[in-house]
Amino acid sequence: MVLDLGEVLVRWDPLPALAAGVGEAEARAFLTEFDFDAWNHEQDAGRSFADAFAWLDQHAPRWSRHGRAYLEHFALSQVGEVEGSGAVVRALLAAGVPTFALTNWASETWSAALERFEVLRTFDDVLVSGEVGTAKPDPAIYAMAAERFGHPPSSLFFTDDKPANVEAARAAGWDAEVFTGADALAAALVARGVLDPDWA
Incomplete structure (x- = not known):
C-alpha cells in the first residue's frame, strides 16, 4: 500500500x-492572482526556499513577502488529519501489510x-519528493519509489487526491485509485482483499 499524504x-x-504573515486579503490575492501551485511545486521537486525567494525577488517582487510568510508560518498550513485516514493506515500496519507513503x-x-x-512516523518508509529532487506526476518518482x-x-496499490498523479501511477504499472475519503479507501482495500471486512 502506498499513500499520498x-x-x-x-x-x-x-x-x-499566508494570512498570518500578510493578512487574509493579501493571502487570497497571492493564491488567486499568482500561480502559487506552480511556484510551490518547484520546492516539492527539490528547489530550496532560498532559491524560491530569489526567484520571486527577481520575477515577481509583488509577492516576495508572501512567499516568505508561507515558510515562516508553514505550521499553520497543516490544519489536521484527514478524518478516518489514520485509522486505515494503522489497520494496514496491524494487519502486517507493507505500508508506504509517496508525497510531494x-x-x-x-x-x-x-x-x-505521529501517524507519519508509523510508515515502513516515506519517499519525500523534495528530498529526491523530483515530484509526482513525473514518471521517475514512481520508478524510484518501487x-x-x-x-x-x-504489486503496489496507490491512492492520491490528484487524478494526474493517479494516472501517472497507472502508467507506471501500479494499481491506483483517486482518494475521495477514508471510507472509500477502506472499501477499495477490502475489495482487493488487503483488509478484512471487519477491519474497523
Missing part, C-alpha cells in the same frame, strides 16, 4: 499560513510535519 492523510491549506513535500518543511503528526520500497509496480 497531503489531503489524503494530512489536511493542507496554505491560506492560514518540500524537504525543508518535512520535519515539521513529522514532528506534529525500487526503494522493494516491491514490483504490479
Whole structure:
C-alpha cells in the first residue's frame, strides 16, 4: 500500500499560513492572482526556499513577502488529519501489510510535519519528493519509489487526491485509485482483499 499524504492523510491549506504573515486579503490575492501551485511545486521537486525567494525577488517582487510568510508560518498550513485516514493506515500496519507513503513535500518543511503528526512516523518508509529532487506526476518518482520500497509496480496499490498523479501511477504499472475519503479507501482495500471486512 502506498499513500499520498497531503489531503489524503494530512489536511493542507496554505491560506492560514499566508494570512498570518500578510493578512487574509493579501493571502487570497497571492493564491488567486499568482500561480502559487506552480511556484510551490518547484520546492516539492527539490528547489530550496532560498532559491524560491530569489526567484520571486527577481520575477515577481509583488509577492516576495508572501512567499516568505508561507515558510515562516508553514505550521499553520497543516490544519489536521484527514478524518478516518489514520485509522486505515494503522489497520494496514496491524494487519502486517507493507505500508508506504509517496508525497510531494518540500524537504525543508518535512520535519515539521513529522514532528506534529505521529501517524507519519508509523510508515515502513516515506519517499519525500523534495528530498529526491523530483515530484509526482513525473514518471521517475514512481520508478524510484518501487525500487526503494522493494516491491514490483504490479504489486503496489496507490491512492492520491490528484487524478494526474493517479494516472501517472497507472502508467507506471501500479494499481491506483483517486482518494475521495477514508471510507472509500477502506472499501477499495477490502475489495482487493488487503483488509478484512471487519477491519474497523
